[in-house]
Amino acid sequence: MRILPFVLALGLALPVAxxxxxSHTPPPGTAGATTGQELIDLDNAYRKGAISQDEYEExxxxxxxx
Numbered sequence: 001m002r003i004l005p006f007v008l009a010l011g012l013a014l015p016v017a018x019x020x021x022x023s024h025t026p027p028p029g030t031a032g033a034t035t036g037q038e039l040i041d042l043d044n045a046y047r048k049g050a051i052s053q054d055e056y057e058e059x060x061x062x063x064x065x066x
Contacts, residue, residue, distance in 0.1 A: 038063050
């Protein structure tokens with residue numbers, strides 16, 4: 001009788017333990033926005049006044065240098 005609760009607990013714990021995820025990380029440069037999307041987002045920020053022209057030009061150069 002004492003084994004039944006143990007078996008049930010183990011049966012419930014194992015499927016949950018498998019949901020821990022993995023340590024896989026994508027190769028550099030494959031995750032995130034594309035260069036084109038970054039430039040579009042930067043342009044939108046500049047047009048909305050969120051960044052200055054100097055900030056726009058500086059960030060644009062950084063994006064294009066990658």
